Amino acid sequence: MLLSIDSMVAQTSLQGEVRDAVSKRPIVGASIKCVAHPEGTSTNHRGSFHIRVDSSVTEITVSALGYQNRRIALLEGDSALMVYLEKEDQLIETVDIVKKGRYKNRNxxxxxxxxxxxxxxxxxxxxxxxxxxxxxxxxxxxxxxxxxxxxxxxxxxxxxxxxxxxxxxxxxxxxxxxxxEDISDNYVRQQPSxxxxxxxxxxxxxxxxxxxxxxxxxxxxxxxxxxxxxxxxxxxxxxxxxxxxxxxxxxxxxxxxxxxxxxxxxxxxxxxxxxxxxxxxxxxxxxxxxxxxxxxxxxxxxxxxxxxxxxxxxxxxxxxxxxxxxxxxxxxxxxxxxxxxxxxxxxxxxxxxxxxxxxxxxxxxxxxxxxxxGSPIEVRLSTGEDIRDRRPVALNAHEQRTYTNIDSLNDLKSFKSLLAVGYLLAQGYFPVGKIEFGPLEYLYHMNEMEGQRLRLGGRTTAALSDKVYMEGYLAYGFRDERFKYYLRTAMALNGKSVATFPAHYLEASTQYDIFEPGKAIGYLKGDSFFRSFVSNKPTKWLETEAYKLGHVYEFGNHVSVATNITHQRRRAIGDLRFPLTVDSTQSLAQINTSDIEVTLRWAPFEKFYYRNLQRRTIIESYPVFSLQYNKGIKGFIGAGYDYDALRLSVSKRFFMNQLGFGDVTMTAGKIWGVLPYPLLEMPNIQETRDRHTISYDMTNSMEFVADQFLKISYDHELNGYILNKLPLLKKLRFREIFGARMFYGQLSKDNNPYTGDGVVYFDTHKKGHTMTHVLGKNPYWEGYVGLDNILSIFRVQYYYRFNYREHPSISKERFKLSLNFDF
Known part of the structure; x- marks a missing residue:
């Protein structure tokens, strides 16, 4: 304590300005150094400086490029200085300025x-x-x-x-x-970096x-x-x-x-x-x-x-x-x-x-x-220290009033109402006390099974508790006349907010709803308003009752471990049928599973946006790795299947300087066990774009299935590298984009309904065509090319399906117009 008190007493604050002695204009980047002491700083863009110096400092030197150095003696009580520097005599070599002439690469x-x-x-x-x-x-x-x-x-x-x-x-x-404003200690080591x-x-x-x-x-x-x-x-x-x-x-x-x-x-x-x-x-x-x-x-x-x-x-x-x-x-x-x-x-x-x-x-x-x-960036705020006493550069008058002005604005009822309207338009949620209802996009949906569907959802906010979180919805389909529901809760185990990094919480959820085969349970399951109008929307459904208990632990080095125990009861509804291969006159009524899942994830230097438990990665050049293992336990709570599954995923953005950047995502996996095909791997279709998942635009729901598989996606933005060099076209500032998706998989003999007798047959379309297919020797490919930045807000893409074009009821090519705001 005595040492810290002595250190505080021995420091004094010194501020001032550095200007040109003739023009009186501020000098940017002038260096201020304490004689015989390590303290130093430089002037900002207004020529101002602020520095904490030891009380034993008696002189400072002020220097700037093109000016004579000046040594200034500090008098007792000096706290604000005005320093004028004289320009130094400079030798200026002869320079020929030519209005016209060809640039020489060697000069x-x-x-x-x-x-x-x-x-x-x-x-x-x-x-x-x-x-x-x-x-x-x-x-x-x-x-x-x-x-x-x-x-x-x-x-x-x-x-x-x-x-x-x-x-x-x-x-x-x-x-x-x-x-x-941040003041930080920074440490750099070269070996290892x-x-x-x-x-x-x-x-x-x-x-x-x-x-x-x-x-x-x-x-x-x-x-x-x-x-x-x-x-x-x-x-x-x-x-x-x-x-x-x-x-x-x-x-x-x-x-x-x-x-x-x-x-x-x-x-x-x-x-x-x-x-x-x-x-x-x-x-x-x-x-x-x-x-x-x-x-x-x-x-x-x-x-x-x-x-x-x-x-x-x-x-x-x-x-x-x-x-x-x-x-x-x-x-x-x-x-x-x-x-x-x-x-x-x-x-x-x-x-x-x-x-x-x-x-x-x-x-x-x-x-x-x-x-x-721990984490490469940590916030460890020093107690008892005010940033105003440590700023090397003082705030101007307007900046100093910003904090108090924002505080006063937050107290106004009219401003709170304005924020509420903006939040509804931007996020789709409407706050009511300590909970908020939404999202607005999921209020109405239409599909072949439920007809018109209404859904009311909501979630708690930190105003209720930052250590406990709940979300859920209640939905009703007017054609099937059934209510559906979802409820999830999470509770922090580290005494901190359940949402902030690094998190440590326990969660539990239950859900009763209808899903397309292969779709995972969750709060947002793809039943938004806009999904009512896509061309390859689902036509087959599973009535699903699910219970899940999970535990998430995040380490400070961005390694996390997530463990889940899930029990699901799936029942075919509508015209979906699961005829048994051992006897096609009999159908499988229910698919019941009890599953233990462990996921290891490593995302070095990851930054993200978050709201409650939802996170979205800020994409930089660092990779993200994920290893997931699932174990099915036959006989546990009526589960009928014993299986093992392993999935490895990696995603990374490659910056290529003037050639823009490319996003690569790869997922490989294998499933062991004899299972009905809805429990195997199927390509996701038109899901929300996420760096860590791969979705396909030209496949139909349930079109492909595999128990060992490889998925690859690549998206590239050239940022106008080619079009910028074409006369006339470059004035439009279009940007080239292209990408591709690949799905390759095999189905073991035991899981193939054409060779095994312990599974179920693939279902058929209304027209009698088989809906699900086993891939041949060649992987499935689709790709796109497009233009971005049309009128600064539009993106147009042309999608093309390269193979397996003989499958019935598919789209071979498609144009897509979307809004895309990007700098």
């Missing part, structure tokens, strides 16, 4: 870029075994130029729209809707959790505005990869020009300008400042995206990065800023910004192995 600029690329490994600290630094991140998101009526016609909410920032974006008003980020201080705006999932906002904005490093081969932004101007193959896509040479008292730098060879590609234009001390490291970089680039909804996009040289002569990143303006045409609507400051680097620290245990 002084490309020769210098070759040296930068050659020295990238050294400048990325690859030779250092460990690295530590602290980082301050600020993420903002809000409106650009709110409509004047918002300030006068929204009643008690109008006050919020009057507090706008007019200085951050010239000629525009910015209204911040979301603000998040490991990283750890521990967030020690955090402050962020939050809306009413009944309507807004605040952690999802944070996850999404952190996903969009990821940290940027010029030494990466590509820079990820808006789910796209922009090739770095110093990537290994950058010269194939960029042109480089020497602008000038800057010679200071200690160092010489060369400023390069670069631009894309094709302005429609996902490339940058901007400037690089490169050191000429033999390391050829990047000192500063300015990146912009050409307005002709194939990006929708983005009107402006800028990245600024600054690096400083430490005592070892290594360039370390000290500041970065990503600023983007979203809109349509000439109308700016929204903005997003991420500003980061890295400081207190230590390249000599020995990092214990225990530091890297």
């Amino acid at each position: 002084p600029a490309t020769e210098l870029i070759d040296l930068v690329i050659t020295h990238k490994r050294k400048n990325r600290l690859a030779q250092k075994d460990s690295l530590y630094f602290q980082q301050y991140d600020k993420i903002k998101f809000g409106m650009v130029d709110p409509k004047p009526g918002f300030k006068t016609k929204l009643g008690d909410m109008s006050f919020f729209f009057k507090d706008v920032d007019t200085a951050s974006l010239k000629g525009h008003e910015l209204l911040t809707l979301y603000l998040q 490991r990283t750890k980020r521990i967030i020690r201080n955090q402050h962020k705006t939050e809306f009413d959790s009944r309507y807004v999932n605040n952690p999802n906002i944070s996850s999404y904005l952190n996903y969009l505005f990821q940290p940027v490093d010029i030494y990466d081969e590509s820079i990820f932004f808006l789910n796209k990869l922009f090739l770095s101007p110093i990537a290994d193959n950058a010269k194939m896509y960029y042109k480089y020009f020497v602008v000038d040479t800057l010679k200071t008292e200690r160092d010489v730098f060369v400023r390069l300008r670069f631009e894309p060879r094709n302005s429609s590609d996902l490339l940058f234009h901007g400037q690089l400042v490169i050191s000429m001390d033999g390391r050829y490291a990047v000192k500063n970089v300015e990146l912009k995206v050409d307005k002709k680039a194939n990006i929708s909804w983005v009107n402006d996009f800028n990245i600024s990065l600054s690096y400083f040289k430490n005592a070892e002569g290594i360039m370390l990143q000290d500041t970065s800023r990503v600023f983007v303006v979203f809109g349509r045409g000439k109308v700016d609507a929204l903005f997003g910004e991420r500003s980061s400051v890295q400081y207190r680097y230590d390249t000599q620290r020995v990092i214990p192995d225990t530091v890297f245990n």
